[in-house]
Amino acid sequence: MTSRIYYTDPYCRRFDASVTKAFLHDGRPAVVLDRTAFYPTSGGQPFDTGKLVEANGAGAASGAGGASEAGRASEAGEDVGERRGPYGSAIDVVDTVDLDGDVIHVLSEPVHEGAAVRGEVDWGRRFDHMQQHTGQHILSAAFDRLFDNRTVGFHLGAETSTIDLLREMSWAQIARAEHEANSIIWEDREVSVRFVTSEHASALPLRKEPSREGTLRLIEVKDFDLSACGGTHVSRTGAIGSVVVAAAEKFKGGTRVTFACGSRAVRAFQSLRDAVGGSVRLLSVLPNELPASIERMQAETKDLRRTLKRFQEALASHEAARLIGASELGQGPVLLMVEGLDGWDASGLKAIATHITAQASAVVALFSKAPPHAVVIARSPGVPLDAAAVLGVLTERFGGRGGGKADLAQGGGLGGDLSAILATTRELLENRPFSLS
Numbered sequence: 001m002t003s004r005i006y007y008t009d010p011y012c013r014r015f016d017a018s019v020t021k022a023f024l025h026d027g028r029p030a031v032v033l034d035r036t037a038f039y040p041t042s043g044g045q046p047f048d049t050g051k052l053v054e055a056n057g058a059g060a061a062s063g064a065g066g067a068s069e070a071g072r073a074s075e076a077g078e079d080v081g082e083r084r085g086p087y088g089s090a091i092d093v094v095d096t097v098d099l100d101g102d103v104i105h106v107l108s109e110p111v112h113e114g115a116a117v118r119g120e121v122d123w124g125r126r127f128d129h130m131q132q133h134t135g136q137h138i139l140s141a142a143f144d145r146l147f148d149n150r151t152v153g154f155h156l157g158a159e160t161s162t163i164d165l166l167r168e169m170s171w172a173q174i175a176r177a178e179h180e181a182n183s184i185i186w187e188d189r190e191v192s193v194r195f196v197t198s199e200h201a202s203a204l205p206l207r208k209e210p211s212r213e214g215t216l217r218l219i220e221v222k223d224f225d226l227s228a229c230g231g232t233h234v235s236r237t238g239a240i241g242s243v244v245v246a247a248a249e250k251f252k253g254g255t256r257v258t259f260a261c262g263s264r265a266v267r268a269f270q271s272l273r274d275a276v277g278g279s280v281r282l283l284s285v286l287p288n289e290l291p292a293s294i295e296r297m298q299a300e301t302k303d304l305r306r307t308l309k310r311f312q313e314a315l316a317s318h319e320a321a322r323l324i325g326a327s328e329l330g331q332g333p334v335l336l337m338v339e340g341l342d343g344w345d346a347s348g349l350k351a352i353a354t355h356i357t358a359q360a361s362a363v364v365a366l367f368s369k370a371p372p373h374a375v376v377i378a379r380s381p382g383v384p385l386d387a388a389a390v391l392g393v394l395t396e397r398f399g400g401r402g403g404g405k406a407d408l409a410q411g412g413g414l415g416g417d418l419s420a421i422l423a424t425t426r427e428l429l430e431n432r433p434f435s436l437s
């Protein structure tokens with residue numbers, strides 16, 4: 001059994017210990033120490049990382065008193081990663097796992113069994129976890145006290161953290177709980193740890209029924225929350241800074257609340273500030289005018305699209321009449337090839353083609369001017385031609401994609417020289433190998 005320093009001293013970041021077991025864990029070098037300040041993944045809180053340094057030779061480690069005076073390294077405040085002299089170079093602790101009562105430290109390099117080591121927890125990572133985790137206790141307690149809504153799940157992620165509430169909450173209720181939690185944080189209340197038997201605990205007003213028997217570790221936020229937890233927490237609520245709810249969504253009949261505390265809350269604000277700042281500069285409005293401004297723009301765009309469509313339709317009819325007028329009318333259906341129509345998108349080309357095939361007996365092929373080329377192949381009713389088959393040959397030869405029916409097919413993304421595309425199309429249409437029987 002590893003003695004867990006973080007149970008009683010969550011602020012210990014440097015410690016001395018000895019290696020009681022050295023082995024491979026999932027193919028990677030790993031050790032068990034007689035005592036550790038490294039937190040293994042459990043209870044929704046991720047593992048600690050950091051460094052281990054092996055003492056060079058027996059003298060250094062025993063001279064420092066080994067495990068018995070282990071508190072000294074913590075007080076000395078030395079940085080293990082920089083330390084030389086009697087100690088070797090630092091080895092990375094890349095993962096920490098809880099297994100059958102032991103804390104397993106997964107390492108970047110092996111360390112010998114029996115070695116004296118000094119450990120240093122990556123404090124930036126750990127303190128962030130302490131802020132999020134203690135903030136979670138307080139936010140969960142706020143939902144519990146204000147709305148009698150229990151927390152049934154907790155996840156502390158690398159970017160965001162979530163709590164899952166049993167029942168649904170409105171945004172107004174969430175805002176009230178958020179406000180309550182921040183009030184408790186700003187009162188800088190004491191957060192204390194104590195150990196009790198499960199019988200003793202059953203008589204206490206715990207927020208949640210403990211799921212285990214034996215000795216329980218209780219975390220108390222003074223006069224606000226009492227719950228059994230094995231994680232690491234800050235010693236006063238003020239260290240959390242603040243808690244903000246970033247999002248809320250329906251989840252399994254309840255609500256999943258995404259929140260951020262401490263430096264994460266600051267980062268969330270900075271990221272929003274950048275996004276909102278960019279938007280208000282572009283729109284020349286105040287931040288609180290953004291939603292109304294976007295709504296107005298969306299309505300304007302919708303109107304413009306409608307107007308544009310009407311104009312395009314009218315113009316397509318004129319363009320169709322002009323093209324028919326310019327063509328040579330002879331025996332049978334007229335073949336209209338128009339290359340490089342300017343300013344017409346795919347739906348415009350389609351509108352022109354539809355007008356032509358309605359106004360004259362014709363086979364028509366229209367191409368956009370700019371590459372990659374859009375194309376519309378159409379024919380009047382009764383003309384024996386499969387437009388979709390013609391388009392199929394074109395996309396096969398010049399790339400792009402498209403499809404349609406026998407009377408009208410439409411494609412885009414045709415590459416290569418427009419005159420080569422035109423020559424191929426003319427040949428296909430004049431020879432009519434795709435006649436409908």
Ligand SMILES: [Zn+2]
Pocket residue numbers: 133134137219229230231232233
């Ligand atoms: Zn906790």
